[in-house]
Amino acid sequence: MTGGQSVGGIVRSTRLDGGGLWVIEQEFFVHSRAQVKAIRAIDAGLDGGSSEIVVRVYETPFMPTGADASTVPFSDDSTFSDGTEFASVPVGATLTASAALRATTLSLTMIVGALEGGERFSIDHATKGKRLYTISRVDGDDITIRPPLREAVASGTDLDFTQPGCVCRLSNPDDFLGALDLNKNLIATAVWIESF
Amino acid sequence: MLVEQAAAMSALGAPRYSVLVRFGLEEPVRAWAGIGDLEIPADDVETEGGTFQGVGILGNVPALRQLIGGAAERLEFSLTVPSGEIFALADDEAASVRAAPVDVGVIFFDEDWQQSAVAWLWNGTADVPSVSRTANGLSVTRTVRISAGSAFTDRTRPQHTYFTNADQKRRSPTDDFCKRVDLYSVNSTVKFPN
Numbered sequence: 051m052t053g054g055q056s057v058g059g060i061v062r063s064t065r066l067d068g069g070g071l072w073v074i075e076q077e078f079f080v081h082s083r084a085q086v087k088a089i090r091a092i093d094a095g096l097d098g099g100s101s102e103i104v105v106r107v108y109e110t111p112f113m114p115t116g117a118d119a120s121t122v123p124f125s126d127d128s129t130f131s132d133g134t135e136f137a138s139v140p141v142g143a144t145l146t147a148s149a150a151l152r153a154t155t156l157s158l159t160m161i162v163g164a165l166e167g168g169e170r171f172s173i174d175h176a177t178k179g180k181r182l183y184t185i186s187r188v189d190g191d192d193i194t195i196r197p198p199l200r201e202a203v204a205s206g207t208d209l210d211f212t213q214p215g216c217v218c219r220l221s222n223p224d225d226f227l228g229a230l231d232l233n234k235n236l237i238a239t240a241v242w243i244e245s246f
Numbered sequence: 247m248l249v250e251q252a253a254a255m256s257a258l259g260a261p262r263y264s265v266l267v268r269f270g271l272e273e274p275v276r277a278w279a280g281i282g283d284l285e286i287p288a289d290d291v292e293t294e295g296g297t298f299q300g301v302g303i304l305g306n307v308p309a310l311r312q313l314i315g316g317a318a319e320r321l322e323f324s325l326t327v328p329s330g331e332i333f334a335l336a337d338d339e340a341a342s343v344r345a346a347p348v349d350v351g352v353i354f355f356d357e358d359w360q361q362s363a364v365a366w367l368w369n370g371t372a373d374v375p376s377v378s379r380t381a382n383g384l385s386v387t388r389t390v391r392i393s394a395g396s397a398f399t400d401r402t403r404p405q406h407t408y409f410t411n412a413d414q415k416r417r418s419p420t421d422d423f424c425k426r427v428d429l430y431s432v433n434s435t436v437k438f439p440n
Contacts (some may be wrong), residue, residue: 065262068280068300069359151285154358198359200282246282246300 069152069197072182072216072244074105081235089227089238098223104180105242106215109170113211114142114163142171142211145203146191152198157191158209165193172214175201181244182216218242262355266298266364267323269372269392270347277325278353284361291349291366321370323348325390337377346372348394370394 080089095101143165147157165188172180178201187194220226221243228237266284268291269275276298278284288295351366373393380387414424 066264066279068262068264068278068282068284068355071281151283152359152361154360194358196359198282244281 071197071246072218072242073221074107074216074218074240074242076105076240076242078238078240079235080238081233083234086230086234086236089236093223093227093238096220096223096226099220102179102217102219102245103242104215105218105240106213107170107182109211109214112169114160114165114169143209145205145207145209148205149199149203151200151202153202154195154198156193156195156199156209158193159191163211169211170214171209171211172216173199173203173207173209175203177201178246179217180210180215182214216242217245219245262357262359264353264355266351266353268292268298268349268351269343270349271342275325284353286353286364289364289366291351291369292364320373320393320395322391322393325392340375343372343375343392348372348392368396370396 078089080086092103096103142163143158143160145156146159149156165185167185167188169185170182171185172182174180181200183195183197183199185193186196219242220240222239222241226238226240228239230236264278264280264284266276266278266286268277274294274296276286276292276296278298278300281300283300284298286292286295286298348370349366350368351364353364354362356362371394373395375390375392378389378391380389409424410427411424414421
C-alpha cells in the first residue's frame with residue numbers, strides 16, 4: 051500500500067499488514083503409480099484448501115554452516131548389525147530466553163553449526179503448529195527474525211533448521227493437479243498460503 | 247500521543263501501522279487489518295487487554311471522517327467469516343450487537359515490528375448486523391456487516407410539516423394564508439405515516 055504520490059513525484063510506501071505471511075509455491079513432478087496415488091490422497095485430504103497441512107520447504111543447502119542431517123553411531127562408535135547408524139535429528143538451536151507473541155528478536159544457543167543470516171527455521175508452536183521464520187540479522191547469540199513470532203515461545207524451545215515447514219492451506223485447489231499423461235506422469239503445482 | 251507517534255513513524259520513511267476494530271460485546275470481537283494475532287495490553291478502551299485476530303477477519307474498514315458541520319456518518323464494517331464465532335454474532339447474538347460500543351484505532355510499529363500503544367480514533371455504536379453470502383464460481387464468501395453510527399447518528403427521520411389550512415389554523419387561528427391549499431392537488435404528495 052502506498053500513501054499516494056507527493057507533488058514531487060515520490061511515492062511513499064506504507065505497510066499495514068503487520069509483518070506479512072508466507073506464500074509458498076511448489077511444483078512436483080509425480081511419476082509413478084505410488085506417487086500418483088499419494089498425491090491424489092493428499093489432494094483429497096486437503097479438501098479443496100479447507101484443511102491445513104504442514105508444508106516442508108527445501109532448506110538443506112541453506113542450513114547453518116556445519117550442520118547436516120547426517121547419521122550418528124552408538125556412543126561407543128558401533129553401528130547396527132547391517133552397518134547403518136542412527137539417523138540423527140539435529141534440531142539446530144534452542145532458545146535461551148522466552149519470547150513474546152510478535153517478538154522479532156530471539157536469543158538462542160546453537161547445537162551445531164553457525165548462523166550467518168538468511169537461514170530459515172521453524173518453531174513448533176503449542177497452538178499454531180509449525181511456523182516458518184527467516185533470520186534477517188545475527189548479532190552474537192541474538193537473531194532478528196521475520197515474520198514476527200506467531201505465538202509466544204518458552205525458553206528451551208527447539209528451532210528446527212533441518213526440516214522447516216509451515217502450516218498452510220492450498221490456495222489453488224482447482225489447478226493443483228495437472229493432467230495425467232500416458233506414462234502416469236503428472237505435474238502438481240501448489241500455491242500454499244499460511245493458515246491461521 | 248498520536249501526533250508524536252505519527253511523527254516518529256513518519257521519520258522512518260516507510261511507516262508501518264495498522265488498523266484495529268473492537269466491538270464491545272459481552273464477548274468482545276477484536277480484529278485488526280494485519281496478519282496473525284496481536285496482543286493489546288489493557289488501556290482506556292480495551293479495558294481488559296486482549297488478542298486481536300488478524301488475517302481474513304476484517305474485510306474492510308470504512309473511511310472515517312470527523313464531523314464538522316456535516317451529516318452525521320454511519321459506517322459499515324464487514325467481517326469475512328472464517329469461523330463460526332463471528333457468524334454467531336449475526337445470528338444468535340444479533341440482539342446483543344445492537345448498541346454495543348464500536349472502537350476504531352490505529353497502531354504503529356517500529357522497524358522491528360514492535361508495537362506502540364493503540365491510538366483509538368473513533369468510537370460509535372453498533373447497529374443491527376446483517377449476513378451476506380456471495381458465491382463466485384466455486385468459492386463462497388460469507389460476510390457479516392455491522393453498521394455503526396457515531397454519537398451524532400440516530401435513526402429518526404425529519405419531522406414533516408405541512409402547510410395545510412388545519413395546520414396553519416392550529417398555529418394561528420385567525421390566519422387564512424393556507425386556506426386554499428386544499429385545492430392544490432397537482433404535483434403534491436403527502437407522506438403518510440409521518
